[in-house]
Amino acid sequence: xxxxxxxxxxxxxxxxxxxxxxxxxxxxxxxxxxxxxxxxxxxxxxxxxxxxxxxxxxxxxxxxxxxxxxxxxxxxxxxxxxxxxxxxxxxxxxxxxxxxxxxxxxxxxxxxxxxxxxxxxxxxxxxxxxxxxxxxxxxxxxxxxxxxxxxxxxxxxxxxxxxxxxxxxxxxxxxxxxxxxxxxxxxxxxxxxxxxxxxxxxxxxxxxxxxxxxxxxxxxxxxxxxxxxxxxxxxxxxxxxxxxxxxxxxxxxxxxxxxxxxxxxxxxxxxxxxxxxxxxxxxxxxxxxxxxxxxxxxxxxxx
Numbered sequence: 001x002x003x004x005x006x007x008x009x010x011x012x013x014x015x016x017x018x019x020x021x022x023x024x025x026x027x028x029x030x031x032x033x034x035x036x037x038x039x040x041x042x043x044x045x046x047x048x049x050x051x052x053x054x055x056x057x058x059x060x061x062x063x064x065x066x067x068x069x070x071x072x073x074x075x076x077x078x079x080x081x082x083x084x085x086x087x088x089x090x091x092x093x094x095x096x097x098x099x100x101x102x103x104x105x106x107x108x109x110x111x112x113x114x115x116x117x118x119x120x121x122x123x124x125x126x127x128x129x130x131x132x133x134x135x136x137x138x139x140x141x142x143x144x145x146x147x148x149x150x151x152x153x154x155x156x157x158x159x160x161x162x163x164x165x166x167x168x169x170x171x172x173x174x175x176x177x178x179x180x181x182x183x184x185x186x187x188x189x190x191x192x193x194x195x196x197x198x199x200x201x202x203x204x205x206x207x208x209x210x211x212x213x214x215x216x217x218x219x220x221x222x223x224x225x226x227x228x229x230x231x232x233x234x235x236x237x238x239x240x241x242x243x244x245x246x247x248x249x250x251x252x253x254x255x256x257x258x259x260x261x262x263x264x265x266x267x268x269x270x271x272x273x274x275x276x277x278x279x280x281x282x283x284x285x286x287x288x289x290x291x292x293x294x295x296x297x298x299x300x301x302x303x
Contacts, residue, residue: 050184055230057099057182058147060223062168063110063136066093070180072167072223074235075148078141080275082151083222084240084262085115085134089122096138099182100145112137112281114274116267129196132240132262134222135271137278149235151271154264155227157200157236159191164226165202165259167239169219185214187225187259199240199260200225209246209257216242217255225261237261 050056061081063071071087073096081096088094094110115121118130157163166184188205192198202225204213216223216239225237244257264271 050182051103052230053101053103056166056184056226056233057103058101058145059149059233060166060168060182061099062097062180062182063087063222064095064097065090070168070219071221072169072219072239073136074224074238075142075146076151076235076271077148077275077279078143078146079138080148080278081110081136081138082224082235082238082264082271083134083136084132084238085119085130086121086128086132086240087222088113088134088136089115089119094136096136097180098142098146100143106142108142109139110136111139111283112278114278116270123196127196131197131267131270133238133267133271135274135278137281139283149224149233151235151264152268154234154236154268156265157189157202157225157227157261157263159189161189161227162205163187163189163202163236164229164233165214165216165220165223165239166226167216167220167223169217169221169223180219187214190258193260198266200237200263202237202259202261203257213256215256216259235264237263 059075061073061075063073063081063083065088067090069087069090071083073081073083073087075098076082094113096108096110098106098108100106113134113136116131116133119132119134120128120130123129163186164184165187166182168180168182186205187202188208189200189202190208191201193201202215203209204215207213209215220239221241223239224235225239226233227236228234238261239259240262241260242255242258243260244255246257
């Protein structure tokens with residue numbers, strides 16, 4: 001998704017009236033977000049690629065729309081992907097690209113998508129009052145090369161906890177051609193932030209957002225925040241938006257500082273209920289009638 005500036009004064013007012021859990025870097029975060037450009041997140045900054053066939057490629061997927069936008073997502077069942085609501089808020093067609101054990105890419109159409117009912121399409125990160133989560137139903141299950149992560153029983157993201165981020169985004173805002181490569185980076189949680197909604201904030205655990213470091217950027221929206229480390233990954237959050245670091249040069253950026261995350265544990269009930277509904281949909285079924293947030297994507301099924 002493309003970065004877009006927001007009204008700094010309005011965000012600062014919300015921050016000052018809200019709360020930053022844990023107290024760690026609270027003042028720094030207020031100052032940083034007041035002067036920077038939070039935006040829908042895209043690619044992993046300062047991330048590393050991996051050729052581990054048993055690693056993140058087995059559950060992290062790329063989402064592409066017919067409008068040319070890219071997001072990331074997490075396979076939570078053979079035919080279900082958990083991502084961010086703002087990734088599927090447009091009435092476009094969507095395709096999921098997965099990477100098999102031989103690191104070959106496979107494209108699978110999305111036949112249905114549902115956003116969290118509290119999400120308000122068209123809002124900026126500052127103004128979003130709802131929950132930035134969505135579920136995508138694939139045309140067919142992915143095969144034995146993939147190992148979905150189960151979001152049920154996800155733990156809370158404690159302040160100070162070490163986490164990993166994974167996504168297919170760019171390595172810098174001005175390097176759009178660097179997207180579509182899966183990268184991972186190590187981050188740390190610095191607490192919960194109440195803006196219009198509540199998110200958990202993570203950042204580079206070495207630089208702590210003083211200068212540009214690891215974090216989300218264009219194309220990483222919807223990707224997972226992971227606990228447990230390689231070999232025992234658990235999904236604990238979904239990437240929503242990002243901001244730049246406290247210290248920046250002439251070229252301002254919305255990446256490399258703070259990454260805002262929707263905690264999975266707080267919305268496990270909705271994820272479980274909607275997953276059960278989506279699992280019953282078959283190709284060719286009529287889409288159920290729901291509220292304004294349900295079943296937003298209806299792409300063509302031609303291959």
